[in-house]
Amino acid sequence: MAPRLVYYKVIWDTSPWDTGWAKLIYAFKINNQWIKETVDSSYGDVSVNYYIRPSLSLDRDDHPHIAYVHRYEDNSCSLYYANKVNDAWSLQILDGMPYPGSSAKLQLDTTDYPCIVWGYRTPADTIWRIKYIHWDGDSWNAEIVYDSNDYWDYGASLVIDHKNCPHIAYYESPDPSYLHDSVKYVYWNGVEWVFAWAESIGSGSEHGSLWLCLNDLDYPVIAYCRWPALYCAYYDGSFWHNEFTGDAGSWEIRLCLDSLGLPHIVYIDQCGQRPEYCYRDSSTWHLCGYIEPDPDVVTLRSVSFCLDEDDSPRVVYIGGVGSPNRELMKYAKGTFTGIAENKKSSSMIKEYQLRVYPDITCCYLNIEYTLLKKAKIELALYDIAGNKVKPIELGFYLPGDYQKRVEIGNLGSGVYFVVLKQDDKQVSKKFLLIR
Structure with a gap:
């Protein structure tokens, strides 16, 4: 229908x-x-x-x-x-x-x-x-x-x-x-x-x-x-x-x-x-x-x-x-995946997974991600216009589960994206910050 x-x-x-x-x-x-x-x-x-x-x-x-x-x-x-x-x-x-x-x-x-x-x-x-x-x-x-x-x-x-x-x-x-x-x-x-x-x-x-x-x-x-x-x-x-x-x-x-x-x-x-x-x-x-x-x-x-x-x-x-x-x-x-976020995608990139747990009124952002193979990654925070506003991680990482607590007290209200890149692939999650 x-x-x-x-x-x-x-x-x-x-x-x-x-x-x-x-x-x-x-x-x-x-x-x-x-x-x-x-x-x-x-x-x-x-x-x-x-x-x-x-x-x-x-x-x-x-x-x-x-x-x-x-x-x-x-x-x-x-x-x-x-x-x-x-x-x-x-x-x-x-x-x-x-x-x-x-x-x-x-x-x-x-x-x-x-x-x-x-x-x-x-x-x-x-x-x-x-x-x-x-x-x-x-x-x-x-x-x-x-x-x-x-x-x-x-x-x-x-x-x-x-x-x-x-x-x-x-x-x-x-x-x-x-x-x-x-x-x-x-x-x-x-x-x-x-x-x-x-x-x-x-x-x-x-x-x-x-x-x-x-x-x-x-x-x-x-x-x-x-x-x-x-x-x-x-x-x-x-x-x-x-x-x-x-x-x-x-x-x-x-x-x-x-x-x-x-x-x-x-x-x-x-x-x-x-x-x-x-x-x-x-x-x-x-x-x-x-x-x-x-x-x-x-x-x-x-x-x-x-x-x-x-x-x-x-x-x-x-x-x-x-x-x-x-x-x-x-x-x-069908099942929408979009380009801004891949949370519900059935074709989720298998090398890693990304989870974001923001407190929309707090000064910190909790990030969890899983790597299934050794790889060079970049983890960063972007604004709605696609500008990188905060680098978080960059380097080679072994397979495993990782957690990161990021200070975001200097950011204003708005929509932001946490982007995890590996080789030529990336996955992102969106969150809303309200002051």
Whole structure:
């Protein structure tokens, strides 16, 4: 099963420096061939007129349903719902406001009726609030998910449970600086909205991403960013647990639960700007590095992620190199190893193994590595740009297990790599340092 993707395609007049026009595309795979359909071709100048992070869900007959926000030249926007009717795309405008809107998230309920959340404000209101819109079979219904305060709500994610009740996770900011934000979780119990969990995260971002899933018991799992770190929170029926994954990730966060209910996350680190993958087993988080092997490819939007019947990850995304004319749709599947990290690789370099145990708030880094043969090695610390910031070991070593405790108190916050080189081979592990 390949994931589906909805994205907007920029069409340039003659070159990337001329006027660009956008249309919305739905892509799916049949018999090893990718098919692309135009959902909305109401062209507009992309400098002022574009689609904002469309959202896609499939019904039980595998038919696509899409929600997206279209921003216009005067900074107003409209919320659209699109679905297939008699093999043709049908478009409806559900809502709108005279401001540039946030992204929308769409899910289908147990009867395949569409449900949508998006950030909304009225002309008389300066506060962004989460608006929930759903189809009941006869008409569209809408309401504000109000939590009794006047803070800014943004970045909502939506799931519908087995009882047909909506669950929403979102960010909340008390001021436009995004310096004192929280992540919150709310659900409808059949009578009223219940605000069940909130966690202060400090710095946020208006472009911040999060993703909500429910396990088989309808307990929530939330992947979110505590800037710049990637976190995952979950409820076990009695208590909330909040875990640092070990990596940085703030954009295009996508979460799936496997057959055991364990989380798998695809995300983009603002520094690397390429999709990465991590997952949790029964005991710990595993970072698997970059999905996209080319460091020059930039992916800032349009990421779709699912797990197949074997719980193996499959990802579709739009990547670009240089000019926008070189944007390509890419499809990755299997066990990702990346080029930045080899932790989950089945073809791990057999001459040695590398393990890193950082304390993200401490001044030391614990490194363990195993050599299976006598060899000359180099062990060093690199920053996210590939600059060597600290040499650790250099010389010939006998086979065996080695441990090294490295002082990193002089390093600032950021993403770093421990790189172990042997002959013409190397393996690396990434860690995040927070001060």
